[in-house]
Amino acid sequence: MNRQRERAVLDGLLGDLRDGRGRALVLRGEAGVGKSALLGHVVEAAAGIRVERAAGVESEMELAFAGLHLLCAPLLHRLNRLPGPQRGALEAAFGLREGGAPDRFLVGLAVLTLLAEAAEERALLCVVDDAQWLDQSSSQVLAFVARRLLAEPVGLIFATREPGEQFRGLTDLEVRGLPPRESLTLLRSVVPFQLDERVTDRILAETNGNPLALLELPRGLSPIQLAGGFGLVEAQPLPARIEQGFQHRLEALPVETRALMLVAAAEPTGNPVLLWRAAGQLGIPASAADAAKSDGLLHMGTVVRFRHPLVRSAVYSAASPQERRVTHRALAEATNRDQDPDRRAWHLAAAAAGPDEEVAAELARSADRAQARGGMAAAAAFLQRAVELTSDPGLQSERALAAAQANVMAGGFDAASGLLAIASAGPLNELQQARVDLVHGQIAFATSMGGDAPPILARVAKRLEPLDPALARQTYLEAWYAALFAGRFAGADDLHEISRAARSASPLPGAPRPPDLLLDALAVLVTEGRAAAAPLLRRSAWVFAEGEITLAERLRWSPMAAVAASALWDEKCWYTMQSRELRHCREAGLLGPLGIWVNAMAVLETWRGDLAEAASLVAEAEAIATATGGRGLATGVMMLTAFRGMEAEAAPLIERATAQARASGQGVGEQFAQWVKAVLNNGLGRHEEALAAALAAQAAPGAPEMHVSMWALSELIEAAGRTGQTRQAAEALDRLAEAIAIGDGGWGPGLYVRSQALLSEGEEAELRYREAVDLLGRTGIRTELARAHLLYGEWLRREGRRTDARTQLRAAHDMFSTIGMQAFAGRAHNELLATGETARKRTPDNSDGLTPQEGQIARLARTGLSNPEIAAQLFLSPRTVEYHLRKVFAKLGITSRHQLSQALSANGHERS
Numbered sequence: 001m002n003r004q005r006e007r008a009v010l011d012g013l014l015g016d017l018r019d020g021r022g023r024a025l026v027l028r029g030e031a032g033v034g035k036s037a038l039l040g041h042v043v044e045a046a047a048g049i050r051v052e053r054a055a056g057v058e059s060e061m062e063l064a065f066a067g068l069h070l071l072c073a074p075l076l077h078r079l080n081r082l083p084g085p086q087r088g089a090l091e092a093a094f095g096l097r098e099g100g101a102p103d104r105f106l107v108g109l110a111v112l113t114l115l116a117e118a119a120e121e122r123a124l125l126c127v128v129d130d131a132q133w134l135d136q137s138s139s140q141v142l143a144f145v146a147r148r149l150l151a152e153p154v155g156l157i158f159a160t161r162e163p164g165e166q167f168r169g170l171t172d173l174e175v176r177g178l179p180p181r182e183s184l185t186l187l188r189s190v191v192p193f194q195l196d197e198r199v200t201d202r203i204l205a206e207t208n209g210n211p212l213a214l215l216e217l218p219r220g221l222s223p224i225q226l227a228g229g230f231g232l233v234e235a236q237p238l239p240a241r242i243e244q245g246f247q248h249r250l251e252a253l254p255v256e257t258r259a260l261m262l263v264a265a266a267e268p269t270g271n272p273v274l275l276w277r278a279a280g281q282l283g284i285p286a287s288a289a290d291a292a293k294s295d296g297l298l299h300m301g302t303v304v305r306f307r308h309p310l311v312r313s314a315v316y317s318a319a320s321p322q323e324r325r326v327t328h329r330a331l332a333e334a335t336n337r338d339q340d341p342d343r344r345a346w347h348l349a350a351a352a353a354g355p356d357e358e359v360a361a362e363l364a365r366s367a368d369r370a371q372a373r374g375g376m377a378a379a380a381a382f383l384q385r386a387v388e389l390t391s392d393p394g395l396q397s398e399r400a401l402a403a404a405q406a407n408v409m410a411g412g413f414d415a416a417s418g419l420l421a422i423a424s425a426g427p428l429n430e431l432q433q434a435r436v437d438l439v440h441g442q443i444a445f446a447t448s449m450g451g452d453a454p455p456i457l458a459r460v461a462k463r464l465e466p467l468d469p470a471l472a473r474q475t476y477l478e479a480w481y482a483a484l485f486a487g488r489f490a491g492a493d494d495l496h497e498i499s500r501a502a503r504s505a506s507p508l509p510g511a512p513r514p515p516d517l518l519l520d521a522l523a524v525l526v527t528e529g530r531a532a533a534a535p536l537l538r539r540s541a542w543v544f545a546e547g548e549i550t551l552a553e554r555l556r557w558s559p560m561a562a563v564a565a566s567a568l569w570d571e572k573c574w575y576t577m578q579s580r581e582l583r584h585c586r587e588a589g590l591l592g593p594l595g596i597w598v599n600a601m602a603v604l605e606t607w608r609g610d611l612a613e614a615a616s617l618v619a620e621a622e623a624i625a626t627a628t629g630g631r632g633l634a635t636g637v638m639m640l641t642a643f644r645g646m647e648a649e650a651a652p653l654i655e656r657a658t659a660q661a662r663a664s665g666q667g668v669g670e671q672f673a674q675w676v677k678a679v680l681n682n683g684l685g686r687h688e689e690a691l692a693a694a695l696a697a698q699a700a701p702g703a704p705e706m707h708v709s710m711w712a713l714s715e716l717i718e719a720a721g722r723t724g725q726t727r728q729a730a731e732a733l734d735r736l737a738e739a740i741a742i743g744d745g746g747w748g749p750g751l752y753v754r755s756q757a758l759l760s761e762g763e764e765a766e767l768r769y770r771e772a773v774d775l776l777g778r779t780g781i782r783t784e785l786a787r788a789h790l791l792y793g794e795w796l797r798r799e800g801r802r803t804d805a806r807t808q809l810r811a812a813h814d815m816f817s818t819i820g821m822q823a824f825a826g827r828a829h830n831e832l833l834a835t836g837e838t839a840r841k842r843t844p845d846n847s848d849g850l851t852p853q854e855g856q857i858a859r860l861a862r863t864g865l866s867n868p869e870i871a872a873q874l875f876l877s878p879r880t881v882e883y884h885l886r887k888v889f890a891k892l893g894i895t896s897r898h899q900l901s902q903a904l905s906a907n908g909h910e911r912s
Contacts, residue, residue, distance in 0.1 A: 003038060009173050010042040013155055017049055017123040022149030024156040026131075026163050029175035031310055032212030035159040038175060039127050042157065049123045049155075056133030057269075058313075062381030063342065064370050065093045065107070067138035070269065071126055072111060075118050082117075083872060086110035093137075095342075095369070105594075107137075108144035109872065115145065116152040116877045123153035131160035131167065135378065139166040146170055147623075148876060151883035177209020186214045212310070216245035246314035249295065256288040258315070259327075261298055265315040266327045266350070269343075270303040277334035282326070325351045342366040345382070355391035363389070364399065367406070380406035380415065387422060397426030404439050413443050431467040434460055438475060445482045450665025451490040454483035458498045465505055476502040477519045481560050484707065487667015488700040495704075499526035514540070514549045515557045521564055526704055530567070534742040538573075541565040545577040554581065555593050562600065566707055569740060569748030571779055575604060586872075595624040595633065602636030606643050609782030609819040612855055614640050619852035620874065635672060642680040643783065645823025650680055671697045671708040678715035683823030691719035691728075710739040717755040718791070729759055747784070750775035754788050757795070765795060786815035790828050802835040809835065849891055855904075857881055858888045862900040 009025070016023050027035045043051050054071035076094075079087050090110040091097040118124050131139065143166040146156045163172060178186065183204050207213035250258055263278050264270075279288070292298035299305045306312045316324070332347035345362040352359050367382035383403035390396040400423035407416035420436055428436065437460045445453035457479035464472035476498060483494040491497075502523040508516060521536035543549060544561035558581050565574040578601050585594035602617035618636045625633075634657045641650035654677045661669030674697035681690035694716035699709035713736040720729035733755055740748030750772050757768030769792035776785040793808030809832045816825035850858065853874075860870045867878040867885070874881070889895060892903040 003034065003041070006034075006038050006173060006175055007041055010038060010157070011045060013157070014042065014046055014049065014125070017125060017153045017155045020123075020151070020153045022152045022154045024146035024149055024170050025158070026167050026170050026172040027157065027159040027175055028161065028163055028172055030161060030210065032210045032216075033175050033177055034211050035175050036129055037211070039129055039157065039159055042125070043127060046125050049125050050118065050121075051125045051127060053127045053129070055129040056131050056135075056138075058130075058133045061133055061135050062378050063135055063346065064137040064378035065135065065141075067128070067134040068107075068111065068141055069094050069138075071128065071138075071142075072114060075114055078114060078117050082110055082113050083868065086113055086872070090114070095340075105141075105144060108141040111141055112145045112148050112877050113871075115154045116879055119153045123155070125155040125157070127157050127159075129159045131158040132162060132164065136166075137378070139164060143167050143170070148880065150877075150880045152877050152879040177207070178211060178214075179209065180204060183207065183209045183214060186211060190215055213245075216249075243310050243314040243317065246297070246311050247318050249297065250314060250318055253291050253295065254288065256284050257291040258318075259323075260284050260288040261292055261315045262319050262323060262327050263331065264298060264304050264306070265312045266324065266347075267304075267331050270305060272300065272302070272304050274331070274334055275304055278327070278330040281330045281333055325353055342369060342378075342382075346385075349385045349389060352389055354389075356389050357391065357395075360386040360389040360399070364402075367402075371406070380409075380412055384415070384419065387419065393426040397423045397428050397432065400426070401428075401432060401435055401439070405435075408439055408442050408446065413447055416443060431464075434463045434467060437463070438471075441475075441482075442478070445478070445485075451486040451494075451667075452665075454479050454486055454490050454494045454498065457482055458494070458501060461498075461505075462501055469506060469508055472505060473502070473508065473516055473519055476505065477515055477522075477557065477560065480519070480522055481563075484563065485668050486665060487671060489665035489667045495526055499523040503527055514543050514547065514553055514561075517543060518557060518561055518564060522560070525567060525706070530738070530742045534568070537564045537568050537742070538570075538744070541568060541570065541573050541577070545573050545580060551584065554584065559596065563707055567742070569743035569745065571745055571747050571781060573744070575608075575780070578604060595621055598624065599633040599636040603639050606636070606639050607783055608780045609786070609815075609821075611640065611644065611820040612852075613859075616852045616856035616859075620856065623853075638673065639676050639679075642676040643683075643821055645680065645683050645821060645826070647680060647684065647823075650676070654680070667700070668708060671699075671712070675708050675712040675715065678712060678719065680823070682715055682718055683821065683827065685827055687719045687722040690715060691723055691725065694719055705735050705739040710736070713739060714751045714755050717758060721758045726759065733759060746775035746778040747781050750779065750781075750788070751784060754784075754791060758791060769795060782815060782819060783821065786812050786819065786821070787824065789815065790824060790831070793828070794831055797831060797835055806832065806835050806837050810837075850888060854884050854888050854891070857884045858892075858900055858904060861885060861888075861897050862904060 006027075013023050013025055027038060029035055043053070052071055052074055054067055056067050060066040072090075072094075079090065082090065085106065086109055088097065089106040093107045115124055115126065128134070128142065134142070142156065142158070145154075146158075146167075147170070149156065158167060158170075160167065163170070177183070184200070187200070187203060203214070250261070253261075259282060260275075260279055263275055263282070263284070267275055267278065276286075289298070289300050293300060297307050297311050299307070306315075319327070328347045329351035332344050332351055335344040335347060337344055341362075345359070345366040348356075348359045349363055363382045363386035367379040367386070370378035370382060380403055383399055383406055387396055387400045387403055390399055400419045404416040404419035404423060407413070407419060416439060420439055423432070423436055437456065441453050441456035441460055444450075444456055457475055461472050461475035461479055464475055479498045480495070480502065483490045483498055486494070499522070502519055512520070517536070517540040521533055521540040524536055525533035541561055541564040544554065544558050545565070558577065562574060562577060565577060578597060581597045582594070582601055585597055598617050598621045602614045602621065605611075605614040605617060614636065618640055621633065621636055634653055638650065638653045638657060641653060644650075654673045657673040658670055658677075661667070661673065674693045677693035678690045678697060681687070681693060694712050697708060697712035698716070699705055705713065713732050716732045717729045717736065720726070720732065733752075736752050736755055740752045743749050743752075753768045753775065754772035757765045757772060760768055769788065772788040773785065773792065776788050779785070789808045789812035793805045793812055796802075796805035796808060799805075809828050813825055813828035813832060816822070816828055856874065857870055860874075867881045870876070870881045871878045888900075892900075894900065894903050
């Protein structure tokens with residue numbers, strides 16, 4: 001068979017491994033097209049390369065980390081070489097130790113380190129067949145590893161029918177059917193007599209060059225059936241026809257051989273000891289294996305393997321339900337209760353002919369263990385099966401509710417909705433009914449983040465007050481955040497109503513928990529105003545910034561605490577809080593939340609004028625989105641490009657974000673995009689467009705100024721003032737005065753007096769400009785300080801004070817150029833020209849050409865972190881860090897880490 005194209009690609013991957021470079025490849029194609037044969041080729045050709053193999057198993061798709069364990073099991077003797085947190089996460093994932101739920105991306109980093117360690121001795125090739133049947137946790141971790149391969153000689157090859165979302169973006173190779181001439185040759189090799197030409201054409205057309213179909217379809221059919229075509233089944237999909245071909249061959253095998261093969265099909269780990277233990281219980285003799293081996297359908301070695309995954313499928317589907325139950329019962333009895341309780345529970349569930357409370361309870365315990373290991377999808381599957389085996393209506397409703405909540409956490413919203421219907425059909429007490437409604441609200445917020453969720457969550461919170469006061473307060477906080485996020489797409493008075501209801505809820509006994517402090521602060525902010533809320537906001541914000549708080553509470557509520565810090569214009573608190581969350585997410589390997597905080601920090605670093613650091617964070621956020629297979633947040637990159645004045649890059653990002661926010665009813669998302677658009681256009685001097693954008697970023701009528709809407713007020717005032725819309729500017733100034741009334745530090749007050757100066761004249765204007773420069777100069781918000789110098793210089797020039805104007809405009813131009821805000825630097829440049837001074841346009845020094853990731857690694861290395869420490873922080877392997885550092889040294893013209901500090905400073909990469 002001609003597979004030159006595919007084999008050339010695979011041989012190239014082996015060549016890269018031998019040269020010390022890592023690569024990943026996805027082989028995709030329909031069942032039977034030859035993917036497994038190509039895997040066999042690459043394994044045979046991997047002379048001098050260590051090969052580890054695994055395969056996804058359909059019946060194990062719900063067992064968290066099952067496929068990953070199969071691949072990594074031969075390497076686990078190296079666990080002691082992993083850093084402690086990584087080792088602990090992998091041990092917890094594989095059930096080797098007790099502990100809390102490991103984040104799957106810390107598990108991913110552990111697997112990357114484990115594979116890199118194994119590859120230190122010789123290059124390592126990992127081959128994963130039937131990747132479409134990997135459990136979600138395993139596929140996510142392996143995709144993470146695949147995207148991180150670079151400088152370590154580790155290869156990953158996935159064979160799959162269709163690459164799932166986890167594998168999208170990886171290099172893939174479509175395995176196609178054979179050409180007609182080769183298809184005919186292959187068919188004739190297995191049909192030793194003359195076929196009717198029409199039958200031949202039909203077989204070739206229907207198999208579409210699929211090698212396994214060509215080999216297997218004719219087997220088991222008589223010459224008469226083949227000659228006339230009567231044995232070919234009409235209108236069946238190709239895998240089913242191939243499977244039927246295997247079934248014909250199975251029918252010719254002895255009964256005990258088919259029984260043994262059924263045990264092998266139902267026991268997907270390929271453990272021969274377990275297989276023979278179960279076979280012994282079923283009275284299957286050892287000789288039963290002979291016929292299966294001689295027919296080439298089953299290989300019995302250190303691992304039990306079927307010739308093709310469809311053989312397993314054919315064996316299992318050919319068995320009667322009773323035969324399957326008996327087999328699973330034997331496997332459950334053969335499985336060690338202490339060492340593998342979850343797989344034993346799964347076999348017991350498959351063996352159950354009807355409701356079985358003992359098995360259902362065991363499944364519920366397995367769900368608890370899966371949840372502790374971080375396998376939320378597995379927990380949901382265990383609970384869902386437990387629901388099916390529960391006969392007591394009340395207990396079934398409770399388990400269905402628990403399964404629905406687990407599915408929400410796992411992202412299975414359709415399954416959760418179905419389970420809620422089951423839960424609602426049973427006898428629910430009032431608390432359970434409220435919890436059903438709560439899950440409905442959480443689904444609404446998670447799936448659209450629009451205006452539907454706030455009223456649902458608010459009603460649930462009210463209902464929960466007498467039933468579970470603690471859960472009620474948490475639900476009010478969720479409702480408050482949902483209403484803020486929905487913005488103008490929420491009900492006209494949602495935020496006020498939720499805040500009033502939360503204020504009327506009874507406080508909990510004892511010292512308030514951090515989320516209780518936060519709820520009180522945010523509710524008072526809306527109901528009683530900023531002055532009353534100020535002490536509560538400070539207390540709750542600083543608790544999340546520096547106080548004792550559990551990881552679970554931080555992960556769930558810190559984004560809302562950031563709103564409290566924002567309302568105070570407390571740059572220090574906000575920065576401390578975000579830095580803390582970044583640090584903890586990195587240490588714990590929580591890549592999902594890390595993506596949120598990396599984007600948030602990119603926004604703040606952009607505002608602070610450290611655009612190099614912001615670019616590194618944006619690059620990291622994009623890498624995280626790629627690693628998780630999720631859709632990255634656009635906030636960081638959108639703000640960065642707008643502040644840089646890169647209209648060609650920023651404009652499509654802004655328009656796309658605006659359209660997406662409007663389509664899904666995300667008010668805050670629309671406001672953020674329009675605020676950024678206002679900054680971009682003010683920088684470009686297009687004040688009419690800036691005014692329209694700033695107006696679009698304002699809060700809904702009657703809503704308090706908070707978060708993005710209050711940030712946009714100073715843009716609105718500048719744009720309105722420059723276009724002669726003095727009334728609009730004055731109204732916005734009044735709103736800004738209220739918004740910064742409790743501002744801590746110089747940020748908010750500095751923006752206010754700068755805006756005042758824009759609308760003032762004479763000595764009053766100059767006093768305000770000077771005060772703005774002074775206040776903003778005390779903060780780390782360098783971008784706003786530079787804009788204060790610019791506006792002051794522009795006013796001085798219009799007053800005819802050219803010499804004084806040049807001083808302010810030079811300061812503005814130098815700051816903008818150093819920061820990299822080229823649109824605003826252009827404004828300052830033009831103003832300097834108008835004063836009669838020739839100003840040389842400056843651009844940031846990028847002569848060294850460091851990429852954002854190289855710059856980030858260089859800065860971390862400068863602080864004294866080792867390569868493994870940098871690798872752990874950035875989710876890379878130490879070898880990849882070493883690879884990037886070599887490139888950094890070459891670009892900067894240095895030879896050691898001791899020279900990094902001076903070199904980075906000289907090349908514009910020193911952080912402020």
